[in-house]
Amino acid sequence: MKNLFLTEEHELFRTTLQDFFKAEVNPYINEWEKNGKVDRSVLKKMGEMGFLGLEVEEKYGGMGADFMYTMILCEEMGRTGSCGFATVVSAHAYLAMNYLVHAGSPFIKEKYLVPSITGQKIGSLSMTEPFAGSDLRAIRTTAKLEGDHYIVDGSKTFISNGYYGDYTVAAVKTETGISMMVIDLDAEGVSKAKLDKVGIRCSDTAELAFNGVKVPKENLLGEEGKGFYYMMESLQVERLTLAISNIGLMQYVLDITLQYMSERMAFGKSIDKFQVLRHRIADIATDIEGWKSFMMQTSYRLAQGEHVVKECSMLKMKTSDLLTQMVYECGQMFGGYGFMEEYPIGRIYRDVRVIPVYGGTSEIMKEIIAKMVIDKKSYKPAYKA
Ligand SMILES: Cc1cc2nc3c(=O)[nH]c(=O)nc-3n(C[C@H](O)[C@H](O)[C@H](O)COP(=O)(O)OP(=O)(O)OC[C@H]3O[C@@H](n4cnc5c(N)ncnc54)[C@H](O)[C@@H]3O)c2cc1C
Structure with missing residues (x-):
């Protein structure tokens, strides 16, 4: 079609x-x-x-x-x-x-x-700090303007690409509020530590410390004090891209599960002949189709310049939860082999633990959706303001 x-x-x-x-x-x-x-x-x-x-x-x-x-x-x-x-x-x-x-x-x-x-x-993006994750307004990293430079002090954690990357777009506190600036990761006063994670191990995640880092004034992004609005705006696209990858991963998991089910024999037939498993696959395939349609529509609306905050949050939340549940159910179809490193489903089981967490947790997605649906809150585009 x-x-x-x-x-x-x-x-x-x-x-x-x-x-x-x-x-x-x-x-x-x-x-x-x-x-x-x-x-x-x-x-x-x-x-x-x-x-x-x-x-x-x-x-x-x-x-x-x-x-x-x-x-x-x-x-x-x-x-x-x-x-x-x-x-x-x-x-x-x-x-x-x-x-x-x-x-x-x-x-x-x-x-x-x-x-x-x-x-x-x-590049990488440094919003999260040890004492500010979901609550981004609580960040403590400061950037004080001294002549031609900002002097940055503070720390960030859980930064993807923060260890092997070259620069980070950091949220910092300036005199006027939260601002965004680009910091070179090889600058004097920057130190990095690579974090050891449960999953997505090929993606480096770092803890960054800034100790009197001199950042040229020209590295400020947009206007001083507008950083929080830029983050809220950019998070919309971040969440949509995460949700889209979730749907791609769901399709991959379904494909490898169907392949395995067609080859694995039990009680004289391939396991894709057992009705209980077939019905589970029917549920999964239906969920993927439904969320894929919503994803296409939301992506199209974003491409047309619409501000789709609620839909991006819905997609991030639901595809994360569905993916987590689906990987568990498909893993079950692999029996003991699903627990072996040799089979990708085992690695994916570890990987997806982070999906409802990074890019904003599912609880925070629910907060945004509830505010928009119940309190009729609306979010204005920050970059066009
Ligand atoms: C592998 C990985 C990669 C990451 N990459 C990046 C990155 O590149 N850049 C970056 O800036 N950050 C990154 N993060 C950080 C990620 O975005 C945060 O971990 C996430 O936003 C949650 O923050 P927190 O861990 O401090 O949890 P907390 O904010 O402390 O939350 C703890 C729990 O409380 C719940 N909670 C908090 N507030 C509320 C509320 N108001 N209502 C209901 N429940 C609430 C949360 O949902 C969660 O379940 C990454 C994290 C991981 C694990």
């Missing part, structure tokens, strides 16, 4: 991506997991293919494409089956770069955005 939201060019792009991931990502997933690192060369290759700057203006080296291309990229990243790989790319291309695109000055764009599109520089 023809997809109402996608053109032939979009579908062609999907095929190109699938071929790329099959050759450049799938064979290396286990090795990256073991090394705790995605090979930097794949990001450079993605940069060369134009995958890291899909929506960015052509004058900065981007493709000037619409959000539906981003949707396809995120879905296909999910379909590689590596949540860690998807996290590395998303933290760079959607968490960090989003701020450079929307709030970066021409100087920032030349210095950080252009090399980010080619994959020469890898």
Whole structure:
């Protein structure tokens, strides 16, 4: 059936991506997991293919494409089956770069955005602190203006790409409120520690300490004091891209489960002949179809310039919960083999624990949705204000 939201060019792009991931990502997933690192060369290759700057203006080296291309990229990243790989790319291309695109000055764009599109520089986003996770207004990291520089003191935690990346887009407290600025991770006074995680092990996660770090005034993003609004705006896209990858991963999990069920014999037949398991698959396939339609529609509305805060939160919350439940149920179909490292479902079981947590927890998603549905709260676009 023809997809109402996608053109032939979009579908062609999907095929190109699938071929790329099959050759450049799938064979290396286990090795990256073991090394705790995605090979930097794949990001450079993605940069060369134009995958890291899909929506960015052509004058900065981007493709000037619409959000539906981003949707396809995120879905296909999910379909590689590596949540860690998807996290590395998303933290760079959607968490960090989003701020450079929307709030970066021409100087920032030349210095950080252009090399980010080619994959020469890898970015991260530093919002979370040891005492400020869901409650981002509670951040304590300070940036004091002294002449031509800000002096940054404080710490951040759980920062994806914070260990191997080159720069971080950090939320800091300035005199006027919360502001965003770009900090080079090799600057004097920055120290990093790599965190040991339960899952998504190929995605590096860091604790960062800033000790009197001198950050040039030009590295401020947008206006001082507007950082909280920029974060609220950018989180919308972050959550949507996470939800899209969740749906891609659901499709991958369904595919490998169906394959396994068709091959595994019990009581003289393949296990995909047992009605109880068939009905479970029917439920799962229905959930995927339903949420995929909502994802397409929401992505399309975002591509048309609509502000879809509620829908992004709904998608993030529900796809995270569904994915978690689905991985458990599909893992059950693998019997003991589902608990073995050799089978991707085991790794994915570990990986998905973080899905309802990062990018805003499911409880926070419910808070946003409830405020919009019950209290009729609305959120204005920050970058256009
Ligand atoms: C692997 C990983 C990668 C991450 N990557 C990044 C990154 O790149 N950049 C970044 O800035 N952050 C990142 N994070 C941080 C992530 O966004 C936070 O962990 C998350 O927002 C929750 O914050 P917290 O861990 O401090 O939990 P808390 O905020 O302390 O929450 C603890 C519990 O209380 C609940 N809770 C809190 N407030 C409320 C409320 N008002 N109502 C109901 N329940 C509530 C939460 O839902 C949660 O269940 C990452 C985290 C992980 C684990």
